[in-house]
Amino acid sequence: EVQLVESGGGLVQPGGSLRLSCAASGLTFSNYAMNWVRQAPGKGLEWVSTISGSGGSRYYADSVKGRFTGSRDNSKNTLYLQMSSLRAEDTAVYYCAKEGSSRHMDVWGKGTTVTVSS
Amino acid sequence: DIVMTQSPDSLAVSLGERATINCKSSQSVLYSSNNENYLAWYQQKPGQPPKLLIYWASTRESGVPDRFSGSGSGTDFTLTISRLQAEDVAVYYCQQSYSTITFGQGTRLEIK
Numbered sequence: 001e002v003q004l005v006e007s008g009g010g011l012v013q014p015g016g017s018l019r020l021s022c023a024a025s026g027l028t029f030s031n032y033a034m035n036w037v038r039q040a041p042g043k044g045l046e047w048v049s050t051i052s053g054s055g056g057s058r059y060y061a062d063s064v065k066g067r068f069t070g071s072r073d074n075s076k077n078t079l080y081l082q083m084s085s086l087r088a089e090d091t092a093v094y095y096c097a098k099e100g101s102s103r104h105m106d107v108w109g110k111g112t113t114v115t116v117s118s
Numbered sequence: 119d120i121v122m123t124q125s126p127d128s129l130a131v132s133l134g135e136r137a138t139i140n141c142k143s144s145q146s147v148l149y150s151s152n153n154e155n156y157l158a159w160y161q162q163k164p165g166q167p168p169k170l171l172i173y174w175a176s177t178r179e180s181g182v183p184d185r186f187s188g189s190g191s192g193t194d195f196t197l198t199i200s201r202l203q204a205e206d207v208a209v210y211y212c213q214q215s216y217s218t219i220t221f222g223q224g225t226r227l228e229i230k
Contacts, residue, residue, distance in 0.1 A: 035219070037168075044222075044223050045160075045162075045211055045213075045221040047218075047221065050219070061218075100173060102154060102156055102215060103156060103215030103219065104215060105158070105168070105213075106173075108169070111167055
């Protein structure tokens with residue numbers, strides 16, 4: 001069974017930084033692109049980033065471009081999201097999700113909560 | 119970016135009845151090279167992550183009950199729940215992956 005477990009969320013001040021992790025198990029991790037998707041309190045889903053299986057291709061939403069950096073360590077089966085220059089509007093539950101054949105997301109973690117507040 | 123617009127924003131349906139949710143994209147999500155629509159549907163229950171129901175507009179994910187079905191092509195899509203059960207109460211999202219991934223705003227489904 002494929003499992004994804006996010007960690008690293010917490011309370012951070014505006015302008016601060018945080019690194020999220022997503023540990024994967026039950027799959028050949030390097031074979032799959034991975035996504036970060038976030039959900040602000042009471043709001044809908046917002047795609048944040050996609051990283052190819054090799055890590056060589058990375059894509060970002062305009063709302064986070066230049067501030068967030070996605071990476072992965074395939075030897076550790078772990079996906080990362082380095083977030084900097086955080087803003088109040090970055091407050092959300094952050095999910096990692098495995099990408100399926102049509103770029104849909106077929107497995108999701110339970111999420112980790114990021115709160116940006118002074 | 120492609121804008122995904124769902125309708126209605128919320129609906130209430132009686133148990134055992136049919137629920138229909140619509141999703142319209144601002145441009146076609148049909149990929150001509152493989153004739154597939156890059157459109158997926160997700161279900162999200164309170165306090166839980168989203169769950170994939172349908173991909174390629176009409177392919178049901180493994181383990182999803184057959185009362186869930188997807189249809190449509192190009193820019194207009196529909197998620198149908200044929201016989202509503204209590205456990206189907208959730209928010210439903212469509213998502214396109216033809217270009218930069220975008221989601222619809224969500225449709226809240228309740229029991230009447």
